[in-house]
Amino acid sequence: MTMITHPRRWFGLFCLLVAALSVAGCSATAAPSTAIVAAEAAATATSHPRPPVVVATGLPPTALPAEATAQPTATDLPAATPPPSPTASTTPSPTPNRDILCSSRIPDNGLLTVVTLTYGLSRDYEPAGLVGLSGYLPHDVTLGYPTELRRVAVTPLVAMITDMQAAGLQPMILSGYRSYSAQAIARQKWLEKEPDRANILSAPAGFSEHQLGTVVDFGSPELAEIVGQEDIEFHTWFYKTSEGRWLLDNAYKYGFTLSYPFEAFDITGFFYEPWHYRYVGVAMATQLHEEGISLTEHQLATEPPPCIPDSP
Numbered sequence: 641m642t643m644i645t646h647p648r649r650w651f652g653l654f655c656l657l658v659a660a661l662s663v664a665g666c667s668a669t670a671a672p673s674t675a676i677v678a679a680e681a682a683a684t685a686t687s688h689p690r691p692p693v694v695v696a697t698g699l700p701p702t703a704l705p706a707e708a709t710a711q712p713t714a715t716d717l718p719a720a721t722p723p724p725s726p727t728a729s730t731t732p733s734p735t736p737n738r739d740i741l742c743s744s745r746i747p748d749n750g751l752l753t754v755v756t757l758t759y760g761l762s763r764d765y766e767p768a769g770l771v772g773l774s775g776y777l778p779h780d781v782t783l784g785y786p787t788e789l790r791r792v793a794v795t796p797l798v799a800m801i802t803d804m805q806a807a808g809l810q811p812m813i814l815s816g817y818r819s820y821s822a823q824a825i826a827r828q829k830w831l832e833k834e835p836d837r838a839n840i841l842s843a844p845a846g847f848s849e850h851q852l853g854t855v856v857d858f859g860s861p862e863l864a865e866i867v868g869q870e871d872i873e874f875h876t877w878f879y880k881t882s883e884g885r886w887l888l889d890n891a892y893k894y895g896f897t898l899s900y901p902f903e904a905f906d907i908t909g910f911f912y913e914p915w916h917y918r919y920v921g922v923a924m925a926t927q928l929h930e931e932g933i934s935l936t937e938h939q940l941a942t943e944p945p946p947c948i949p950d951s952p
């Protein structure tokens with residue numbers, strides 16, 4: 641895919657230039673200091689033509705650390721708990737009911753449910769088959785948090801993490817399933833802390849892909865070094881890390897796709913989130929990778945609207 645050849649893609653670039661970019665769909669913990677105040681086109685070490693270079697608030701470009709190029713060395717990772725071998729969900733998906741308000745929308749068990757700031761989910765929706773990741777992945781990957789994910793995505797995730805570690809990388813999982821109520825709590829936190837930017841720091845409850853239970857936010861130990869700030873997470877420069885670059889090039893092979901690409905803001909409603917990957921199955925992820933588009937862009941172009949947006 642060529643970069644920014646369509647007016648809406650320029651619009652997406654413009655939005656990134658002027659907006660404080662952060663974690664609309666993702667973060668319950670992102671620091672406001674991760675806000676982005678500038679962007680410029682730049683090539684990366686990946687085969688993708690698009691990611692921008694961004695500058696963190698308060699850090700002039702000349703003061704920023706050089707882009708990391710070295711691969712992290714493998715550490716003595718503790719042995720993973722033997723996975724209980726989850727089996728993939730094969731429940732057939734019924735035809736979705738599209739003639740309902742989005743606030744009443746209970747999607748089926750399929751993997752391609754569109755969630756945007758327009759097409760949300762019911763507060764009553766909770767995905768089936770959630771399992772805790774701590775039993776499947778090493779402690780230093782999940783950081784000890786009791787993150788859950790739908791069973792169908794666990795085996796591919798474990799395979800991907802294993803291969804990343806074998807390549808000398810140190811992927812971290814910062815977030816997985818987030819319930820409607822958990823998203824509401826995160827949203828409220830940002831409304832109180834930064835009311836002017838709450839809309840771009842956290843999605844309203846019902847409008848986060850994390851409620852689907854098939855989404856993982858990844859972290860990298862390199863990020864703090866690159867950004868120059870300790871304990872930083874959910875920063876756009878994740879794409880510069882070894883883990884971010886690897887995911888961009890390889891996640892589709894395991895069925896994961898980047899939900900919010902840089903140039904898809906006006907389609908997804910979310911700013912660039914290079915850490916946010918969603919499991920859609922290998923066939924769809926490969927198709928999206930080859931076409932260079934997001935699942936949301938693909939679905940909205942090929943399917944009727946999934947529900948009737950509620951009145952504001």
Ligand SMILES: [Zn+2]
Nearest residue numbers: 665666857916
């Ligand atoms: Zn996320």
